[in-house]
Amino acid sequence: MASPITTGTGLGSNLDISSIVTALVNADSSAKQNQIKTQTTINTAKISGVGALKSALAAYQAAMDKLSSATSPSFSGFAATSSASTVLTATSDNTAVNGTYTIKVNNLATSSKVASANFSGGASSAIPTGTLKISQNGTDYSVAIPAGATLQTTRDAINTTLSAQGISANIVTDSNGSRLVIGSTTTGKGSDMVVSGIAGLNIDGTQVMGTIPDPSNPGQTLPDPASSGTIGALATDASLSIDGLAVTSKTNTVSSAVSGLSMTLVAAGTSTVTVATNTTGLQTSIQSFVDAYNTLVKTVNSLTQATADADGKLTVSAPMTGDSLPRSLLADIRKELTTPGPGGQLSVLAQLGITTDQKAGTLNFDTTKFNTAMKDKSLGSQVQTLFTGTNSTNGLLARMKTAMSPYASTGGILDQRSTSLSKQKTDLTTQQAALDLRVESMTKTLTAKYNAMDLLVGQMKATASNITSFFDTMNAQAKA
Structure with missing residues (x-):
């Protein structure tokens, strides 16, 4: 904020009014200003720290989700x-x-693919309104055919209505006209489709489409333009x-x-x-688990552990030094590392060569001990049970996710801390604005007072000078 004081020495008092006012204002505001500055620095660091902790926790959760994927199991024995x-x-x-x-x-295994008889008018051939029924494996699917429909719009209606059931349609055109061809992703004997309900689109998919002799190739056949049914062969x-x-x-x-x-x-x-x-695959998955956990621990340590400065003399605090939140988070997660799992012979990580570094808090993975467990103790089939459990809640990965949930969930502990810090930041901004106004007001007030004092001193000096001159003149006249 620019100072309203005009630098210079008072004309009447010869005092440095600017320096005097600045000193008085600073004496009044410096304690509060230092407090705001210190708290703002701490607040900014903590906001950054909570953000970094959120990111680390999200990355760890993503790693756990990948390892616990049901579609791509990571711990297959x-x-x-x-x-x-x-x-x-x-x-x-x-x-x-x-x-x-x-x-x-x-x-x-093959699926059903059926075709209608030829429509000489091509894809724009008119199709009667009504309900087209496609039957497959004892299930009937209905497709509404509106007034003014064509072969093309009928195809589109089938695709829109039955795509989720794995049934699709297209149009194939040759020299005789166009056919509606309907296919299915359902395979196996008896899955042949039967189409009914609309004149011209009656297709018995339990029968193979008829053929006629190919006039261009004696002994060969072509699909009969008037025939409908299964193309090639029935589903098998x-x-x-x-x-x-x-x-x-x-x-x-x-x-x-x-x-x-x-x-x-x-x-x-x-x-x-x-x-x-699956020794190699299990070792890779366990190493991924250990690496993800260690990355989280190292991030938390970097946010909480104070370090020495470049000279090694002063201790530099980390963004969340002294904050209990990161320690509570790690404690809740670490608890699950030592909790026995639902397996029988394999129930704790130490049996796989996974131990905790007591100083750093990270995990160590002894692959030699792991390979011995796989070879001599035949624990391979139990590793997945230890990590993913016998149900959706008792595996190590699920228990860790539960332990993290109060911190990482929307509206959870980290979100609440972020909200609190943001409010504190707003409060500090408000305090700074109020202090700036106080400094500005006090500066104006003191400057006005000292300027008035300087003017009064100047007037008194002028009066004194006039009186002195008057008496000097009288003394000179008396001597004369």
Whole structure:
């Protein structure tokens, strides 16, 4: 704030009014100004610290969510590999057992694809209004066909109405006209579609579309323009053998034929599937868990631990030094590290070679001890139970998420602290504005008073000078 004092010495008193007023104002306001400045510095640092803690906690939660993913498990005790991924791919869960299986895929499961008879008017052919019914696996799906519909708008209505059911439609046009072709993602024998309800769009998908001789290629056939039905062949089940035992499947994902093993069929052929203990994958997942935890601990330490300055003489406080919140957060999370899990033989992290550094608070992962546990004690199948539990709440990852929830949830402890600090920042801004007004007012008042004093002193000096001159004149006349 610019000072209202005009620098210079008083003409009447020869006093440095500017310096006197500045000193008096500073003496009155410096204590409050220093208090505001100190509290503002601390407040700014704490706001930054809480923000950094929020970010660290969010990153840790993201890492825990990834490790606990149900669609991509990180702690599978077994790993399945296929010798021919172009034939099939394989995954396993913790109910699998070590073994090798010879899989021969005879044919894949196929879905239904049906076509209407040709419409000579093409995609713009008129379609009667009404309700189109598509039946599949004993379920009827209805599609409303409005007045003025065409083959193209009928296709669009099917796609809009039944996309969630895996049923879609398109139009195929050849020299004879256009056909409505309807396909489904549902596979397996008996999943053929039957279409009814609209004249011209009656399709019996349990029958293969008829053919006529191809005049251009003797001995070859073409689809009959007047015929409708299944294109090519009816829907079929997947056919395969596992070590010579015949297996069929409605879908190309075979998950119940071998306990703990799921296979996705890709093409006909033969593949050898091997199931073995997932030591390498488990070690990678555990290391990811340890790294995520250590990153959180190091962030908290950087926000709370005071450090020495460049000369090593003075202690420099961190943004949240002395604040109990970060310590409480770590204490709640660390508690879960030592709480026994729901498993049997494997119940604590120390059995996997995971220990706590007593000085830094971080985790150490002894891979030698881990590999021994996997090889000699056969704990691989129990690792997932320790981390992800037997239900949605008793695994280590779920318990840690529960421990973090009061801090990280919307409106939780960290949000409340942020709100409190923001309010404090506003209060400090208000206090600074009030102090600035006080300084300005006091400066104006003191300046006016000292200027008035200077004027009075000047007047008194002038009067004194006049009196002195008067007596000097009288003395001179008397002597004369």
